[in-house]
Amino acid sequence: MTQSMTGARMVVQALKDQGVEVVFGYPGGAVLPIYDEIFQQNDIRHILVRHEQGAIHMAEGYARSTGKVGVALVTSGPGATNAVTGLVDALMDSIPIVVLTGQVPTFAIGTDAFQEADTVGITRPCTKMNWLVKDTAKLSETIHLAFHVARSGRPGPVLIDIPKDVQFADAHYVPREKIKPSHYQPKVKGDIEQITRLVEMIETAERPVFYTGGGVINSGPAASQLLRELAEATGFPVTSTLMGLGAYPASGKNWLGMLGMHGLYEANLAMHGCDLMINIGARFDDRITGRIKDFSPNSRKAHIDIDASSINKVVHVDVPILGDVGHVLEDLLRIWKSRGRKVNKAGLATWWKQINEWRAVKCLTYKPSSTIIKPQYALERLEALTKGMDRYITTEVGQHQMWAAQFLGFEGPNRWMTSGGLGTMGYGLPASIGVQIAHPEALVINVAGEASWLMNMQEMGTAMQFRAPVKQFILNNERLGMVRQWQELLHGERYSQSWSESLPDFVKLAEAFGCKGIKVSDPKDLDDAIMEMIRYDGPVIFDCMVEKHENCFPMIPSGKPHNEMLLGDDDTQGVINAKGAVLV
Amino acid sequence: MSPLNIKQGSSSHSAYDLRDPHAEVIESHTLAVIVDNEAGVLARVIGLFSGRGYNIDSLTVAEVDHTGHLSRITIVTRGTPQVIAQIKALLARMVPVHDVHDLTEEGPSVQRELALFKVAGKGEHRIEALRLAEIFRAHVVDSTLESFVFEMTGTPEKIDSFAELMRPLGLREIARTGVAALSRGV
Structure with missing residues (x-):
């Protein structure tokens, strides 16, 4: 037996059904009915922001630090357009958030009404998916689907645009467990044949490196745990993108530090010199690869990613594994163990010796000062x-x-x-x-x-x-x-x-x-x-x-390979003198 | 560490390396995309192509399953094998997309397009146009004393060559539907 209620009440009910505890938002004309419902309940806490962009970033911070879906509620027109930067931010970093926007009443859509903007049109390329709900009967289902889409597969921001008359109208509420399953069900299990190929490479690699990214974190705490187990058991070095920091502990003995444009010397040279690169939930971003042509030229590459469009996008890989990091690492560990936990010990010893020489460069050294805070x-x-x-x-x-x-x-x-x-x-x-x-x-x-x-x-x-x-x-x-x-x-x-x-x-x-x-x-x-x-x-x-003229090193200038890193101001001589034409 | 040895005039002042690292042979592919027939789905698909700088040579869309609420979008696109693979992956990950078929890769397929040609002329030209239309199995769907409208279905290549032949005979206008395609066999 489903209940009949207004669209506005449905919004609040659906959020409760989804386990939402906090909403970050800002009221306005087109969301007043929803705010009226928020006023009349105590289960969901509303955090009043000062600008809609702030609401989205707060929802992102909430989502990233809890692993839950963040929720924001803003009004039509400027409320929605102010949210755009946050939506793209969440899209680029794969952060699951649900954004609810008010819209002018359905009969006023397309008339250039007060505070009207084509929100779904504007945010279509800024979200993983968005919906304009024109019928209250479809509202609860759409909200439940939105949460499913935000958190499934490669997570991301979704937006639901709700016209004001849809918020006022009555319809039957469909509870979370009653909605028909969406056809959108991304594959989480990796192909066992490909995983076995990677295991074979792990067994013989002389100079391997784990290149981890935000996908490990998005996959959940279990994935981080599996990564740690895998790194400890194989003895392979681990580096991470900016997004993946924390998946492997900074105090771990295999930790090389962050890689990329301002990454550590040892991390970037390990990437450049490896013979097996195992990309786990990272996406070969341009801040990571530098010049593609010279990116890790002598390695075989494996890539574990839940998004097929991230695989072979910029760097061609030898072993593509489509699936969720946690699921794939579980299978990977199981297969590697069942085959006798083999690694190339002699090769690894030489590799670590080399890495320790790079570490000895101490690339984060800076000139200390007793008078100015560096x-x-x-x-x-x-x-x-x-x-x-x-x-x-x-x-x-x-x-x-x-x-x-x-x-x-x-x-x-x-x-x-x-x-x-x-x-x-x-x-x-x-x-x-x-x-x-x-x-x-x-x-x-x-x-x-x-x-x-x-x-x-x-x-x-x-x-x-x-x-x-x-x-x-x-x-x-x-x-x-x-x-x-x-x-x-x-x-x-x-x-x-x-x-x-x-x-x-x-x-x-x-x-x-x-x-x-x-x-x-x-x-x-x-x-x-x-x-x-x-x-x-x-x-x-x-x-x-702090010191006003400090530069951030190491630095790989754009368009340069990993082994052409600038370590300090002394390395930049000649750059400054190169008149006019400068490659970035 | 070596300093930056940069040749004068070697690049623009861009934060990004703008050269295409994968410049390879360009292929043409016909994709059939099965999507939920809902508002904005076409904009979503087109937005993917324009947003990422991919080509659309031809595009057709219509509902094909009324009860299942499904539409079929047929897209003819061009790109390197890597770009084609990207396009397919990006289409497949869209929430309203049910299926993506690469008809070019999945084996032989039938591709047809419908076109209308308006040809105006008198005397010899008019007779020649009618004769060629017969050879190409084009039908006359409208006729005045000084013009014909021909209707023809066929592959895009066939339509192209008919258009070429009509050009000196007084071709005024062409309307084309874009390609509809199905794989051969079951």
């Missing part, structure tokens, strides 16, 4: 003082993000939230709030640059209102550091528009929001200041004045 030093101290705590890190986008990836260690999955694919400045602050809402007792730190942070700083109001004690750790170099670095290296030191003029006084800004502001500029005061930030029971804006 950004790397600030992160080293943050890492040392928060190690072992129940800690979650989000970041904005730029140099600070790369340094955070290099200098902070992640021991488990879902602890690191960063905008990888889209590179969205302004992601970190709202994301940190989303994480904190999901983990109220945890220490949540947004490692930020001052320029990125300003892009969504209004969300400090949200943090205050909902008592989310997020720590905004701003490495303030009064520059758009990464832009400045490229201009120095590639545009003849012409620093076009890359400095932060007229910055606010962050301590006063914190006071204005009603939270705590801490400013530090002397390396001697740094530890005490960080401890003060951690101990403070509430949001903190931490203004850490």
